[in-house]
Amino acid sequence: MSVPKLRSTAAVLTTMSALAATSILGGPSAAEPFSTEPCALHRTEVHHSEGVDTWNPAYTRPTGTLDAVLVFLSFPDATPRTTPAALTADHFPETSRFYEQSSYGRFTLRPHPLDRWLRMPRPSTAYAIRRDWNAEDRAAYLRDAFAVADRAVDFSRYRIVYFVADPDAPGVDSDATKVVNLQTPLRVDGTDIRRVVTVFEHHPPDRLVLAHETGHLFDLPDLYHRPGDGKGDWDTYVGDWDLMGSQFGLAPDLFAWHKWKAGWLDPRQVVCVRGTTPTRLTLEPLEAGPGGWARDGGGAPAFGLGHGVKLAVVRTGPESALAFEARGRGGDDRTSCRQGILVYRVRGDIASGDGPVQVVDAHPRTEACWESSVYPPLADAPVFLGESFTVPEDGVKVEAEGVTASGAWTVKITPAVK
Template identity: 25%
Template sequence: MRVDGSIDCWGRLHDGQIPAGRFSAIAVGRRHSCAVQVQGAIACWGANWSGQAAAPDGRFSAVAVGLSHSCAVRIDAAIVCWGSNGLGQAEAPPGYYLAVATGYYHSCGLRSVGDVVCWGDNYFGQLNVPEGQFQAVTADREYSCGLRTDGTVECWGLAQVVHPPTDVVTGAEPALAGLGECQQRGTRNNTTAGFPLPRSALASTGTLRVAVLFVDFPNAIAPYSTLDEADRSLGFIEGFLEASSYGRLDIELRPHHRWLRARHDYDHYLHGSSLGSQSLQLGIAEEAARIADPDFDFSGVDALMVVHPSVYFGGGGTGQERIETQEGEVQTLLINTFRVEGRPSAQQWGDVAAHELVHNLGLADLYPYDARRHEPHVEAGDRTWFLTEFGPMGLRAYGPSGRAGYREAIEMLAWSRWQLGWLDEAQIRCIEEPIATVTLSPVADPGDGIAMAAVPLSDTEVIVIESRRSLGYDSGALLDEGVLVYTVDAMISSGLLPMKLAGDPGNAHFDDYPLLKVGESVTVRGYTITVDTDDGNTHTVTVTRDEQG
């Protein structure tokens, strides 16, 4: 696959022509091949005696090719297979998956929780997956192999690698200092809900220098200046992230105030996204850097933010892709990437840019990429429903209210701040005893007080408790002040709900507003959290473990 997204093949070509177009992924089998188009559809070519080249409709993020069957990960994280199914190799079990691999007569999938499941032919034991957490999986004719989260390789079945290497990932996992029992290890992707932060993450303390380039298109020309585009947004980014870090992160934005005209219409740069629609991605950051490079000095820049006209586009995205400039590599994020209609003028996008920058710092999305998992509540009688998103990464709750609407209570979650190194060990209470009482200072301004209590549930799961006040970036966003309780499963990936509010039935619909007031309690996995007092500044809570907890 070339850098422009086209495909070239060489060797002995069988039965079929290479499709034209632009692609984002490719897989090659013995007699057929498949590729994911930039819009998310799959195109296959070659032998089709069992239907292995007859790809289903839909939008996909990854594809794998076996002897006479194929499998792909759909954008809702399900696996779909087609072609030969004589040994069950095309019958993927339900679930949420990050990746898929296909052998001759069996298939394997890496689930969102980090384990591997295989199906199909098991004559040599190639389905007998060992327990544990993995970050990648592959399958061959008679065996399968997985790359564990600690960087070691393990194989099963008639393994051709009897003693797999142990140095696939160079460098040991960094030790978790301090409160290790409450610092759950997370996925080893570009983003995580756990510890440590990914190696690809930008530094979350000190000075972060971000170049800002403004790019429009021949068929979407900005009708105003870049100063108008940046008004209100750039200042929000700096203020929000510096306040969220309690001053530990200094954001230095370097805008290049002129519109850079892309060579092609915006349609040329579209790519299927994890949200099921098309966004501006393909090659636009590289092109923007090339256009700007003669006049813009990227020396010392850590990240490149590309901003499109908000009168035509909204939303954002980041694959944490690194590109080359004349002065060196920079990491990228894209702002205003989804086509929108009917906007009369420039819009505020500072919250979107802050969200994408936090991705570059290593944190995962907390809202579901599959919108069906959090569908809006159906109105009933005289009740209206209010959607609140807690924190910039989108921890969601639908609850009844006197008014319908939406609020971003974007004051950053305490857990996220701890991940980023913005809370000290002394500001965290890790609770391992059967009963404990803790006084919580407001997360927006904890001072020297306790900002968060944590209760470890397993090696990957923890309960988090924090106090939310109508302070900082929660001002005017809360229906009521109170204590927020949520769970973290650090081995669940971005967009697959690694965090959930306590009491979430699975669809984020609550009978009451999720912030607990005095006298209220919630029980999670055998632990009951009760709010004892509220003095207007701090909340005192008691955590009690039941006899079976």
């Protein structure tokens, strides 16, 4: 589910992608290549668990090429003022480009839009569409949508289904865009459909909204904080730093933890920091990818090596860990406010929407980019070049010692003494 529309005013800037080459440097202790143990969190039964030891087979893993169908639904109480082609262009190729960049070319989302409207049998107002949708009204909408679409679509050809409603119909609420998880898979054209993205966006839509919703199809959690009364700030957990927190973020690339969970990082690209003596390593910027895959905003290749270490992890408890990654300005992060070593806490036993990931602010007394950030107090959260920072409560110290000519960061991490 997307965050409130008040975030759509966030401004964007552009810059070129950083290039990086990495290696593990010698230090007082060796950094161990990532393995299932001891730094991986176990996947638990909570919704969209951040555990990474196993993949949840109920979800499609975003690797290789996945085909998606876009079905456009009109209603008897409105005549569409836009075309399916225009609505497709609202979301593609932007959504596909986001995932191509974030996955370093390991995942391709291939859209297949219908070229015409399909008429629903009831007026748009009959479905009572809204953000917190009544289950019976939502089920009625999906039953009618599949009934009209089944005559035009062979669902066995697609792993992803987007139902796109006429944005100008009177009963359509743009806040209702979300992924609907079906308790019992729907059998259509010989295939089981477990979840559907229902799209009710304005034309033009909010930035990257479909990329956010698509992330839920791959078992990624909501990282925003929804106030109990619906008022107040929604972005206190991760600010601008991950698409699943806000699609309006200045640095919306997915956390390295999510890239590893999705299968986009090789085991050697994640380092488990153990013991109590300092570990020195080189972190490649998150956006850097294999030559020709990571691209700047204009589509030009960014020829970073893309095979170096992306993520350092310190286990802090049975269900918790600290993650460290280098964030620059390039790829999906090309409008980033600040660059440096981003630190965040991860919990495998906290459900989607309840704060399974929380960014640690290395500069808690300051804020940045107040005119464009979704949450300025966290816009300057990374540890800057030449700084050292000790994570409150956990006692783990990180030092950003230098940046190589290629843009990689040399970092020293000292675990707490127990």
